[in-house]
Amino acid sequence: MKTANKKVTAERLVRDALEKAKHFADYNIFTFLNEEGAIKKAREIDAKIAKGEEVGRLAGVPYALKDNFLSREGETTASAHILEGFVSPIEATAVKKIEAEGAIMIGRTNLDAFAHGSSTENSYFGPTLNSHDKNCVAGGSSGGSAVAVALDIVEFATGTDTGGSIRQPAAFNGIYGLKPTYGTISRYGVVAMASSTDCIGFFTKTPEDMDLLMSITSGQDSKDMTTLPDYYNEDSEMSSLADISSLRVGVIKDFDNESVDEEIRGALKKKCELLKSKGCEIVELEMPSLKYALAAYYIIVPAEIASNLSRYDGVRYGFRAEDSEDLDGLYENTRSEGFMPENKRRIMIGNFVLSSGFYDAYFLKAAKARTLIINEYEKAFSKCDFILTPVSPNPAFKLGEKINDPVAMYLEDMMSVSLNLAGVPGLAIPAGKNKTGLPLGLQLVGPRRSDKKIIEFAKELI
Amino acid sequence: MKIAREDIVHLASLSNFSLSDQEIESLGKDLEDIIGYISQLNELNTDDIEPTYQVFEMENVWRPDEIIVQEAERESLLALTKEEKDHQIKVPKVL
Numbered sequence: 364m365k366t367a368n369k370k371v372t373a374e375r376l377v378r379d380a381l382e383k384a385k386h387f388a389d390y391n392i393f394t395f396l397n398e399e400g401a402i403k404k405a406r407e408i409d410a411k412i413a414k415g416e417e418v419g420r421l422a423g424v425p426y427a428l429k430d431n432f433l434s435r436e437g438e439t440t441a442s443a444h445i446l447e448g449f450v451s452p453i454e455a456t457a458v459k460k461i462e463a464e465g466a467i468m469i470g471r472t473n474l475d476a477f478a479h480g481s482s483t484e485n486s487y488f489g490p491t492l493n494s495h496d497k498n499c500v501a502g503g504s505s506g507g508s509a510v511a512v513a514l515d516i517v518e519f520a521t522g523t524d525t526g527g528s529i530r531q532p533a534a535f536n537g538i539y540g541l542k543p544t545y546g547t548i549s550r551y552g553v554v555a556m557a558s559s560t561d562c563i564g565f566f567t568k569t570p571e572d573m574d575l576l577m578s579i580t581s582g583q584d585s586k587d588m589t590t591l592p593d594y595y596n597e598d599s600e601m602s603s604l605a606d607i608s609s610l611r612v613g614v615i616k617d618f619d620n621e622s623v624d625e626e627i628r629g630a631l632k633k634k635c636e637l638l639k640s641k642g643c644e645i646v647e648l649e650m651p652s653l654k655y656a657l658a659a660y661y662i663i664v665p666a667e668i669a670s671n672l673s674r675y676d677g678v679r680y681g682f683r684a685e686d687s688e689d690l691d692g693l694y695e696n697t698r699s700e701g702f703m704p705e706n707k708r709r710i711m712i713g714n715f716v717l718s719s720g721f722y723d724a725y726f727l728k729a730a731k732a733r734t735l736i737i738n739e740y741e742k743a744f745s746k747c748d749f750i751l752t753p754v755s756p757n758p759a760f761k762l763g764e765k766i767n768d769p770v771a772m773y774l775e776d777m778m779s780v781s782l783n784l785a786g787v788p789g790l791a792i793p794a795g796k797n798k799t800g801l802p803l804g805l806q807l808v809g810p811r812r813s814d815k816k817i818i819e820f821a822k823e824l825i
Numbered sequence: 826m827k828i829a830r831e832d833i834v835h836l837a838s839l840s841n842f843s844l845s846d847q848e849i850e851s852l853g854k855d856l857e858d859i860i861g862y863i864s865q866l867n868e869l870n871t872d873d874i875e876p877t878y879q880v881f882e883m884e885n886v887w888r889p890d891e892i893i894v895q896e897a898e899r900e901s902l903l904a905l906t907k908e909e910k911d912h913q914i915k916v917p918k919v920l
Contacts, residue, residue, distance in 0.1 A: 678906065694841050
């Protein structure tokens with residue numbers, strides 16, 4: 364990562380990034396550009412450098428912030444109408460940590476409203492375009508962040524991954540995207556979607572940058588009681604990679620069929636050949652429960668969404684509908700106007716699966732399926748060190764192609780959601796391009812707390 | 826699975842929003858498709874399996890019993906609401 368120094372000032376880095384952001388305005392990446400704030404911060408860092416004072420590990424590095432992270436700069440809208448006008452009085456822990464190291468937020472990036480979606484087309488601000496083909500989707504929900512890094516506007520961007528929202532857009536744009544082990548990075552100050560699967564992570568151009576960001580942001584936070592003690596920066600068996608020739612890499616047999624794009628399967632085979640040439644053993648895995656992960660996910664996650672999104676009522680912050688007769692009317696009008704169709708679908712599905720007549724058949728059943736999926740991963744990791752699979756069944760698809768068919772859109776997530784249900788980490792890695800020039804992506808999956816090893820291992824796959 | 830119009834309207838009211846006629850139709854169809862898809866879980870045998878709600882099975886994570894001063898102050902929180910009167914958030918009549 365290029366940090367500021369006496370020769371290349373932070374102001375120069377920030378101005379360059381802002382200029383590029385404006386140059387690529389037609390991609391609809393940013394919901395807010397932090398021109399004044401970023402330049403002011405850059406000058407403060409340059410003054411410190413001039414005085415020879417200590418600056419952090421990310422001194423003057425411009426970055427993009429997914430618009431569901433709370434920070435005091437600009438409105439935090441989660442690309443949702445209902446949060447319009449919300450300027451946060453608090454700052455997310457992750458933002459605090461990276462900015463304490465000198466990183467400078469140059470803009471907030473577009474997402475599917477409340478991160479509900481796999482294409483960034485569900486944004487109140489319109490879709491973000493793919494970095495390699497403007498007729499294709501950016502992927503989602505962190506589409507803006509992925510494109511900002513892929514087009515080289517910023518060195519890194521933040522993302523959230525509830526079911527693939529970092530890995531899939533990373534794959535669609537040919538960059539690295541990590542969904543860490545559940546609980547690695549504090550969720551404090553990030554707009555909640557599904558609390559039991561939401562993860563904070565990053566988009567970068569190299570595994571080395573990913574490692575740096577993880578070492579800065581991992582760790583326990585008293586403001587998020589689900590955070591784990593910092594395992595990432597601790598030397599342990601989980602963080603040091605064994606000799607590559609002793610490693611076993613699993614491939615999932617159940618994904619090797621025509622439901623997955625041929626060129627993606629080809630890219631996977633090529634990487635397996637590369638690993639074999641380095642001495643790794645390739646192990647075939649049978650994971651029959653994964654077939655049900657998507658159904659379980661689209662029960663558990665909407666249930667948590669219905670609960671988490673009940674707080675948006677127009678009373679305390681954000682958008683408020685006008686001319687309501689009474690308080691109930693205010694709630695109803697605000698939510699009717701303020702949510703996107705996909706938000707409404709998910710809230711209604713959530714309330715359906717949680718309602719008394721259906722709870723056992725859907726929610727409880729899905730929670731049991733989750734146990735089976737966790738067990739299946741545990742079994743798999745007794746046979747291999749990592750799993751290498753596609754991130755999604757296809758490369759970036761055309762804008763508008765799936766937006767009117769929610770089930771087709773959900774199927775995009777079939778290979779990514781099981782990781783979130785199991786709490787295991789996954790790193791999307793670039794794996795070449797298809798015939799039409801669209802990036803292909805794969806994901807490296809490991810047991811819980813193996814994030815550092817995964818990142819180390821990704822270097823072997825370049 | 827067929828979902829009746831009144832069930833869609835009921836779900837919307839549980840969710841605290843209302844739907845236009847057009848939304849009732851389009852969301853109704855979407856919900857049928859989605860519920861049709863997630864119902865495939867019925868194929869999976871989950872006899873004698875315990876449910877998982879949180880992956881690390883955490884319970885009672887304690888913190889020291891100290892007063893934590895929140896970084897957001899009253900003034901900045903009140904500034905976020907659309908209508909304020911005498912340091913109170915103003916809403917339409919409740920009853």
